[in-house]
Amino acid sequence: MRYRNDLKWSDVTPEASWLNRRQLMAGGAAAASLLAAPRAFAAGYSTDETPNTFEEITNYNNYYEFGLGKTDPAQNAGALTTSPWSIEIGGLVDRPGTYDLADVMAMGPIEERIYRFRCVEAWSMVIPWNGFQLSHLLDKVGVQSSARYVAFETLYRPSEMRQAGNLLNWPYREGLRLDEAMNPLTLMATGLYGKPMPNQNGAPIRLVVPWKYGFKSIKSIVKISLVADEPLTTWKNSNAREYGFYSNVNPNVNHPRWSQASERRIGGGLFNSRQDTLMFNGYGEQVAQMYTGQDLTKDF
Ligand code: MTE
Numbered sequence: 001m002r003y004r005n006d007l008k009w010s011d012v013t014p015e016a017s018w019l020n021r022r023q024l025m026a027g028g029a030a031a032a033s034l035l036a037a038p039r040a041f042a043a044g045y046s047t048d049e050t051p052n053t054f055e056e057i058t059n060y061n062n063y064y065e066f067g068l069g070k071t072d073p074a075q076n077a078g079a080l081t082t083s084p085w086s087i088e089i090g091g092l093v094d095r096p097g098t099y100d101l102a103d104v105m106a107m108g109p110i111e112e113r114i115y116r117f118r119c120v121e122a123w124s125m126v127i128p129w130n131g132f133q134l135s136h137l138l139d140k141v142g143v144q145s146s147a148r149y150v151a152f153e154t155l156y157r158p159s160e161m162r163q164a165g166n167l168l169n170w171p172y173r174e175g176l177r178l179d180e181a182m183n184p185l186t187l188m189a190t191g192l193y194g195k196p197m198p199n200q201n202g203a204p205i206r207l208v209v210p211w212k213y214g215f216k217s218i219k220s221i222v223k224i225s226l227v228a229d230e231p232l233t234t235w236k237n238s239n240a241r242e243y244g245f246y247s248n249v250n251p252n253v254n255h256p257r258w259s260q261a262s263e264r265r266i267g268g269g270l271f272n273s274r275q276d277t278l279m280f281n282g283y284g285e286q287v288a289q290m291y292t293g294q295d296l297t298k299d300f
Contacts (some may be wrong), residue, residue: 045185046114049092052125054193056267060117061200063219065172072113073200079160081251082204090152091225094142101204105190106135112194113187113208118249118281120213124263129208131189134170135143135182135295143178144224150181150273151231152207153223168234174218175231175245176209179290185210185283188221211248211283248291 063073067082068146087104092172110132118124136151156164156171164170180186187208190197197203202219209216215235225231235243243254251261262274280287 001205008264020120024195029294038176042148046112047116047126048129049114049116049126050110051114051128051193054195056292057125057192058126058198058200060123060125060266062121062200062214062281063200064168065156065161065164065170066200067131068165068167068192072163076163077199077203077276079162080155080157080199080203081160082199082220083166085222086205087221089137089141090221090223091226092144092147096141104137104205105132106189108132108188110190111165114239115185115187115210116207116281116283117208117214117217118263119208120215120243120247120260120278122258122263122277123266124258124277125266128193129187129189130191130194130207131187131208133184134186134188134207135184137188138181144267145233147229149227149229149231150178151175151223151225151263152218152221155220155222168238172218173232173234174207174216175232175238176216177178177290180209181286183287184291185286211249211280211287213249215243216247246291246299248296248300249277250279250296250300251277252279253297 014034044229048121056260059074061069061073062070063077066073066076071298083101083226084099085101087101088098095186112128112130114126114128117127122299134150152174154170158164159172170247175184187210188205189202190205192198192201197206201223202217205221206215206219230245235247236245254260264274278284
């Protein structure tokens with residue numbers, strides 16, 4: 001899918017005009033069928049909830065390498081050099097190597113996915129990402145049969161990440177079980193609203209795992225390793241009592257210091273109000289079967 005590069009957040013609200021524009025951009029026969037059945041388009045992997053504005057998505061961030069405040073990343077992440085960029089892909093794979101970003105981005109078709117996004121801090125947004133399924137990348141590099149997990153690392157470049165501090169151990173690390181990584185919902189995101197990924201959102205390429213708390217969605221990835229054992233992950237490593245490896249969105253398992261039963265949807269002025277949190281952030285149909293037989297209060 002191609003995008004107009006003059007798209008502004010103000011162009012895409014309200015939802016009706018956003019849908020309309022997407023249908024027009026799709027072009028040709030596809031557009032005709034979408035116009036006939038717009039709900040079918042939304043019924044794929046995308047939610048039909050109204051996306052947050054570009055301004056909201058890019059001014060309320062967590063990217064601790066650039067400071068702890070919600071507006072710090074928007075102010076500071078501009079210092080990050082994102083080109084050239086490469087990703088070291090290794091471990092239990094048939095074709096390990098250091099891949100240029102362009103080669104990584106060619107590993108799967110870039111799609112638009114409008115996902116719900118739920119932070120462990122109990123705020124949420126709806127974000128129109130552009131990216132490709134991580135499964136395509138894994139298929140291209142050839143996952144060996146002994147691999148059971150995927151480990152990810154963010155760049156750590158202190159000269160450009162001057163606000164990193166020592167709250168966490170750098171580089172920021174995350175991980176998924178292999179079946180979670182292969183789930184079609186799991187995205188390597190390279191943009192949002194049809195624009196290249198803004199630095200504060202994890203340029204040039206980040207993970208998006210919509211049924212898990214936002215901290216699993218690691219930004220500015222430079223390393224991907226296929227491994228046999230559960231990898232070290234930054235937040236679990238910093239406080240295993242509060243942050244687990246799985247971190248599936250779960251309204252029934254509270255954070256030790258706050259409830260996870262509801263969330264605050266960012267934006268909307270007066271309507272910036274609380275709503276119930278959904279099991280697996282609303283993606284149960286696509287992901288619940290991966291956790292059959294697991295006690296999600298223990299594997300939190
Ligand atoms: N990745 C890195 N490298 N550093 C971070 O501090 N914060 C995480 C996640 N990925 C973080 C990160 C958390 S807590 C959240 S909620 C999301 O990024 C926020 O993504 P957003 O700013 O694009 O909404």
